Amino acid sequence: MALIVQKYGGTSVGSVERIQSVSERIISTLQQGHDVVVAVSAMAGETNRLLHLANQISEVPEPRELDMLLSAGEQVSIALLAMSLNQKGIKAISLTADQAGIHTNNSFNDATIKHIETNLITQWVDKGYVVIVAGFQGRDDQGNITTLGRGGSDTTAVALAAALDADECQIFTDVDGVYTSDPRFVSNTRRLEEVSFSDMHALAKSGAKVLQEHSVAHAWNSSVALRVLSSFEDGEGTLICENPKQPLAVTGLALKQDLSLVECENISSEEQAELYKQYRVLNERCDCFQIVVPKATFLQLKLAFNTKIRNISSLSILTLVGDNVEGMAESACNQLLANDIDVHQYDIEPKSVSVIVNQADLHRAAEILHKTFVITEQSQDNDLLVAVS
Known part of the structure; x- marks a missing residue:
């Protein structure tokens, strides 16, 4: 018998019908002889609905009261899921994060x-x-309800798995695992059977949305085995672990879009130093500099700096992740330039290479890098494994 922690996201519990389906998945796990603890998100769209209500009262809601409001979403979904299980003859109890x-x-x-x-x-x-x-929630030392930020339910599940010494933490979502890239933008992507903690953390940090960066880091630090599974179909999913059985030279391509190239002028040295800490610097001259920021952040900066900053263009960042990618930076840039795709900047970090391109070139650039470096390298890895066998 194993202890399994399962997490179901907002899409998975987005309706009464889907909650009923989730309860069947939990029952299936119980029938395999396992104990189950479940972390649940609010129903899809509920957190945004509550946030919209708050913004109708105040453009900048008081943080404590906002957490009190947003935490209500999860209480609805946990109660409904417990009711579904109880109605099917399974003993279940829902707990707020405070109670837990x-x-x-x-x-x-x-x-x-x-x-x-x-x-x-x-x-x-x-x-x-x-x-x-x-x-998504907890309580502080003064008894106040707190929330963990977007994607916090993943972190809740991982933290529960670590604290309970669970055998596995299963993250159920609307995809059936971790893919070599985002299938919405790239053709011929492949589901990965296993991914190392370090590679998954790099992918999440670089824009892969299947898992949140903080939850992967927590799992890595706590040595909690993660498995990404689909709520809507059966399958093995993707295991996130310390040492995959088949390590890959290139694991995948992460995409980060909706970024703005922002030009800053007449900024004080103190303000400049603070912006340099937070954002990637693209160009720098004596009288101005350019930084890359999320589009949503640009509006906040505009309110703070007014005419001192302006939006130049829209950008995307593509990041190759894997054990052997550091030496591929020049080749990746050459491939893009040969296809008339401008590269604003590239960056090399341990186990990752990032390139910045215009937003309009995202799809073409992703197809080229994925086909040239991810699919080709993984095919060579598989050929080598077959030869060794």
Whole structure:
């Protein structure tokens, strides 16, 4: 018998019908002889709905009260899922993060889990219950409700798995695993059977949306095996672990879009130093400099700096991730330039190479890099494995 922590996102519990399907998946896991603890997100669109309500009251809601409001979404979904299981004859109980003993710091809207008191959860599991915990939230030392930021339910699940010493943490989502790139933008992508923690962290940091960067880092630091699975179809998914059985030279291509090239003039040295800490610098001259920022962030900067900054163009960043990618930077740039795609800048980090291109060139650039470096290198890896065998 194993202890499995499962996480279901907003799309997975987006309707009563889908909640009923999730309860069937949980029952299937129980029938395999496992104990199950579940972390659940709010129903799809609910957090945005609550945030919209808050913004109708105030453009900048008070952080503590905003967390109080946003945490309501998960309480709906955990209660409905517990009702579904109970109605099917399965003992289940829902717990808010406070009841589950999830303690955080007091950084409202973006709190960090400090520790989890697992006594109550363990007691219910020992009694044969499925314990359903509200994701995305916790409580600080003063008893205030806090939220963990976007994607926080993944972090809740990983933290629960680590605290409970679970055998596996299963992240159920609307895709059936981690792919070599985003199938919405790139053709002929492949589902990966296994990915190392380091590669998955690099992919998430560079824009891959299947897992949140913080949750991967937490799993890595805690040595919690992660498995990404589909809520809507059966399959093995993708295992995220320390040492994959078949390490790849190039694991995948991450895409980050909706970025703005922002030109800054007449900025004080103190302001410039602060912007340099937060954003990638693209060009620098004596009288001005250019930085790359998310489009949503540009509006905030515009309010702060007014006429001192202006949006020049829209950009995207493509990042190759894997053990052997550092030596591919020049070749990647040459491939793009040969296809009339301008490269504004490239950057080399351990296990990753990033290139910045115009947003309009994202699709073509992704196809070229994926076909040339990801698919080709993985095919060579497979040929080598066959030869060795």
